[in-house]
Amino acid sequence: MRKPAVKRSRGARVEPLRLFIVAGEHSGDLLGGKLIASLLRLSPRPIELRGVGDVDMDNEGLSSLFPMSDVAVMGPAAILKRLPLLYRRIRETVAAAIAYEPHAVVIIDAPEFTHRIARRIRRQRPEIPIIDYVSPTVWAWRPGRAARMAAYVDHVLALLPFEPEAHQRLGGPACTYVGHPMVERLAWMQGLDGEALARRLGLAAGRPVVAVLPGSRPNEVRRLMQPFGEAIRLLEQAIGPVEVVLPVVPSVRPLIEQALAAWPHRPHLVTGDEEKFTAFRLADVALAASGTVTLELAVAGTPMVVGYRVDPLAARLRFLVKVPSIVLANLVLGKNVFPELIQEECNPARLADALARSLTDRDTRLRQREALAGIAELMSPPASSPSVAAAEIVLRYALTGR
Secondary structure (H helix, E strand, O other), rough: OOOOOOOOOOOOOOEEEEEEEEEEHHHHHHHHHHHHHHHHHHOOOOOEEEEEEEEHHHOOOOOOOHHHHHHHOOOHHHHHOOHHHHHHHHHHHHHHHHHHHOOOEEOOHHHHHHHHHHHHHHHOOOOOEEEEEEEOOOOOOHHHHHHHHHOOOOOOOOOOOOHHHHHHHHHOOOEEEEEHHHHHHHHHHOOOOOOHHHHOOOOOOOEEEEEEEEOOOOHHHHHHHHHHHHHHHHHHHHOOEEEEEOOOOHHHHHHHHHHHHHOOOOOEEOOOOHHHHHHHHHOOEEEEEOHHHHHHHHHOOOOHHHHOOOOHHHHHHHHHHOOOOOOEEEEEEEEOOOOEEHHOOOOOOHHHHHHHHHHHOHHHHHHHHHHHHHHHHHHOOOOOOOHHHHHHHHHHHHOOOO
């Protein structure tokens, strides 16, 4: 851990800015660590930190009230099982925040946890500014949340460029696009050596390369590996042999290995961020589950076909989703450039046909490449980095109260 947690100043004693920062899952801890580093660098006054976080926030000087793993749970069954502990941790966090008398509170993502804390703080201490780093998906699901947030959140720091307009339209809090952390990796991605990875994997020269990404959650892998594998078989029947590279995370590797037994041939498995993004740069097209990975592919410049299946109950609730696309890259562009095949349309024949067009149809490839060229510019943050843009807004509230 980097110590001290207080940014020191020379000369006369200056009252420190007390910031209370709460993250509820790993991705929020990553954002929180970068935010704290920027706050410490930019603040004109010493900073003291309290709240809830994990390794990255701890490394920047925030000692968590309790292990973040206590609250970092996903899915209704897991939440229900841990409900008594979750409510106890919410009460403890609110009590600690009130006792601390912070100049500002920052909640980071994980709305089922952090927003409960924010509402309770607002009821007890309405004068404390509350900033929400990462907007809930009000533009896609349960849009009424935006207006309700306005009662207990003063400012939303958005990761996607279309979110400020969505909050304004839906009556939400003030919202500023600060930039997605993915854009910070653009220069690094451009320096990755795809040819070196191709040699190491033994990819056949001249064959198209397809990156396959069936998701990082068990349910996604179970639903998508079969149609994705069959789509590759049909694609090869249509256009000839292809090289398939499949980035895999340890948590779902056993499920992927099990499903690969039914594939026409074994793909090249790669692990870790460097190999994953190198594979993106190397691929001629990707076949991907819907999710953040579509934004990663877009920033890497990789054309894609997106497929997704959900459970039958969720499928019946699709009419509640209020967006023209489930692909983040399409939403950023404001038009549906990348094919998305959902539920019954996510079948091998439709997937293979879309992949073949992306690989062989000149107009399709040109349209996708032109769109990809504009993604990085559309996602560029307003400051030198997303964490700097976010820190500037947090400091404004901490220093002035508004």
